[in-house]
Amino acid sequence: MVITGYGLIAPGIRNKQQYKRALERGLCAQEVMPGMGPNGIDIICGRIHDEPISDRRYRHYPRVAHLAIAASEEAAQMAGIHGADKFQTTVIMGTSVGGLIEMEAYAHLTASKQYRRFPIAMAGSGNPHSLSVAVAQHMGLKGQAFTLSTGCTAGVDAMLMAKMMLESGQADICVAGGSDAPITLGSIYSFMRLGAMSRSSQVERAGMPFSSESDGFVMSEASGIVVMELESHALRRGAAIYGILAGIHSNNDGLSIFESDATGRNMTEAMQRAVGSVSPTYVNSQALGMKINDRVEAITHRHLFGSSIPITSIKGNIGHSFASIGNLQVISSLLSMEYSFIPATIKTDAKGFDDLPIVMKTRYEAVEHVAVSTHGYGGNNTCLLLSKYREAG
Numbered sequence: 001m002v003i004t005g006y007g008l009i010a011p012g013i014r015n016k017q018q019y020k021r022a023l024e025r026g027l028c029a030q031e032v033m034p035g036m037g038p039n040g041i042d043i044i045c046g047r048i049h050d051e052p053i054s055d056r057r058y059r060h061y062p063r064v065a066h067l068a069i070a071a072s073e074e075a076a077q078m079a080g081i082h083g084a085d086k087f088q089t090t091v092i093m094g095t096s097v098g099g100l101i102e103m104e105a106y107a108h109l110t111a112s113k114q115y116r117r118f119p120i121a122m123a124g125s126g127n128p129h130s131l132s133v134a135v136a137q138h139m140g141l142k143g144q145a146f147t148l149s150t151g152c153t154a155g156v157d158a159m160l161m162a163k164m165m166l167e168s169g170q171a172d173i174c175v176a177g178g179s180d181a182p183i184t185l186g187s188i189y190s191f192m193r194l195g196a197m198s199r200s201s202q203v204e205r206a207g208m209p210f211s212s213e214s215d216g217f218v219m220s221e222a223s224g225i226v227v228m229e230l231e232s233h234a235l236r237r238g239a240a241i242y243g244i245l246a247g248i249h250s251n252n253d254g255l256s257i258f259e260s261d262a263t264g265r266n267m268t269e270a271m272q273r274a275v276g277s278v279s280p281t282y283v284n285s286q287a288l289g290m291k292i293n294d295r296v297e298a299i300t301h302r303h304l305f306g307s308s309i310p311i312t313s314i315k316g317n318i319g320h321s322f323a324s325i326g327n328l329q330v331i332s333s334l335l336s337m338e339y340s341f342i343p344a345t346i347k348t349d350a351k352g353f354d355d356l357p358i359v360m361k362t363r364y365e366a367v368e369h370v371a372v373s374t375h376g377y378g379g380n381n382t383c384l385l386l387s388k389y390r391e392a393g
Contacts, residue, residue, distance in 0.1 A: 005079025046220030094154025099125030220319030224327030253379030
């Protein structure tokens with residue numbers, strides 16, 4: 001199961017090369033959002049300022065679809081699938097909050113029953129499936145289209161579903177990924193009430209991975225998409241191969257929608273079943289500055305890898321972009337294997353995690369395998385193993 005292309009858009013990042021630069025240099029694109037927090041306090045978020053696309057055909061599409069369309073363009077170009085069989089190419093996208101921005105923006109019209117002022121765009125914004133349909137339309141694909149909404153694991157869950165579709169012969173190529181644009185007052189207020197989102201107004205103090213001093217994550221918007229196919233199909237069409245999806249496994253904590261399994265047993269099982277007997281070069285962790293999540297990451301790492309395998313998190317660079325963050329971790333891992341470096345965990349002091357082999361400065365070395373962990377709202381754990389591709393002979 002190979003990856004033949006990918007594309008992304010994230011705060012301060014529009015393409016592969018910009019992402020590589022941000023990861024290698026430890027750049028942070030998060031910023032102060034004046035007055036967006038409770039009682040008008042300033043908070044830190046990761047925003048995309050430029051319009052993702054300018055095509056007027058999509059002016060009534062939700063922002064989450066705009067982000068995905070922008071990412072899909074780079075992925076399709078890299079994979080060379082513009083001429084692929086449009087009926088045998090499947091789109092599977094994940095999202096956590098979908099078109100929440102638009103729904104929240106027009107809520108007052110609903111409350112006041114202003115029917116004639118209500119925009120037709122809401123019919124698309126209120127339907128999460130607009131995301132996959134928009135990507136399929138933009139790429140000219142007529143095959144199956146699916147939208148998953150499994151919280152913050154949705155983007156990598158899309159990759160799990162793509163793997164099953166390809167292995168069962170229901171598709172030749174799958175375009176899989178995630179997209180979210182969660183920065184709204186409703187999202188900010190609710191996650192702050194849960195104690196999950198950082199209240200800090202200092203970029204360097206908000207969303208600190210692997211730190212007991214962190215008070216929560218930094219909310220971000222982004223989209224990340226990969227193109228997947230069987231190796232045999234990729235070789236027949238002469239595609240470049242950027243990595244192998246060597247293993248992937250998902251489970252659920254089975255607790256309240258507001259809880260996670262603090263013992264780490266379920267995350268550990270998901271990671272163990274994803275990596276099997278392989279020792280990864282490093283772990284690309286979902287650690288995002290939430291105390292319980294980061295503790296679970298530490299438990300999993302101590303149990304499976306100990307002090308011999310490095311661990312890092314890219315959340316200090318781009319924040320937490322909900323359903324797309326796992327795909328951004330995957331893409332960062334593919335870049336890591338291609339260019340032989342392990343990105344540093346920025347914005348951390350490692351307090352409370354001193355025993356973990358956290359990568360504090362960019363390390364240049366050969367990268368053969370990367371384990372990726374993600375955890376989502378409602379207790380989903382999805383972990384995967386990426387391996388460097390080497391041609392036979």
